[in-house]
Amino acid sequence: MPNETPIQRRRRLATNSGITYLSSDFAHVCKAKPDRIGIVAEGDSWFAYPKKWIAFGADMNIVHHLEAKVKQTDTVNLLRMASNGDEAVGMTSGKQLKTLYKVLKKNRDYVRLLMFSGGGNDIVGKNDMLPLLEEYTGQTDFKDCINMPRFEAKIEAIVLAYQRLIWLCEDVMPNAKIVTHTYDIAKPWDQGAEFFWGLIKSKPWVYPYLVRRNIPRKFHLPIIEFMLNEFANGVTHLAQQQAAGGRLVVTPTQYTLRPGSKKDWLNEIHPTEDGFEKIFKKVYAQMRQVEPGLPK
Template structure:
């Protein structure tokens, strides 16, 4: 009697291997893509599709997914996650590394020491702890350069494609309810509110400045490395395309995925 096929869902690795075998059989030359990142790439599926969910659906790729909700770039480029990334780059000739990181390194609990205590009548700029902020973004830049060094050593022709998020709207009701994690968030409003910056317009200006610093770091790196590509997602989302304080709605994720998909196709038209 033939054995009944397992009804268990395939793991990410099993899906990748199945796609790899298909690509070898039909010879269509799909690009091999490795993705690593945070919740903009790995948003809880029960809530809405993430950027990579949409990219995977819309493009024809051989895709291995490593991203995880809540990941920090400091975690992705150290310890076991660093070794895992290196193992995949050594093992297969990936054409593209899609990467999303840095946001979680300056929000949530990480944001409190980066902010000065101020009165709400003070200019929002006074809330910036410049020394702490400079240190935080220097570390983010260091880890991105580590990523490039790993790529250069193991797969120098692999294109790194990343993004710079968008300008969030701090708000008290910006949390989300997840099945496995319960209520999480908001990630910016609590720290600003506790430190005395309670005016919504000033909070929004601070949040925009914070994300602009991340964008500046990535643009500087892009100017120095030809195989590092920043998809400039800043200013992409409308106010009603934020599903919570720091994550897009379903349509917002689709817009971000569209921009990243265009960059992928620019380098590998067979992905279309």
């Protein structure tokens, strides 16, 4: 439109689509369209994994698929806050928690869903996985290759992060719900990420640490399956507690994808477009149970 400033144009486009990455624009859109369902999406790469050409290509994360479903439907105002590599503990403490608190408090009259993806990187992150593993010295049970005291403490820390989210909603927007997922069973394999036709590459996230600890391949999948199951059990148990007040909605997404299938998995810990779509459909079904006004 003529005579628009760059900010005015950006906010007009955000109001039209209902989607923005900027908290200031989100506040503007919420006030302009207060009857829409306000959604804040905070999380890790399962909410933020880039498209093949960064800005172009197939929908490569859960929120990409959500955008495709709700964009320009006049039903949703969506703020995307997720960032690759984020951990649940980090997102619910310090500067990141302060930022999330400000966003939710400022828009408390409009936000009805907080989408959250966190916990996976707390286990398989660069500085997290190795300390959870024991050196292989002939153990016959895969669980003996896990440092259980450290792993149990890690799960407690992740569950506490989710508890902080519950408290945050209780204090700031008691009528809102938190919708999360439990990832899926990622089979360790020597496949990292690639972008721009392979010009940019990353190493695998899990496999190198299992190899470094000399853990035999037959134990690789059982170890990760056990760890992710324990994560899922922890957050699911928290959601079921009376003290949670029904605010945490956990989507059971494990065993949706086939471990190691190249049709379902793009690399070691990230699904393909089709894989993410399968996960999204389950998450979105839970979201629609909470907010039936979302598009079918």
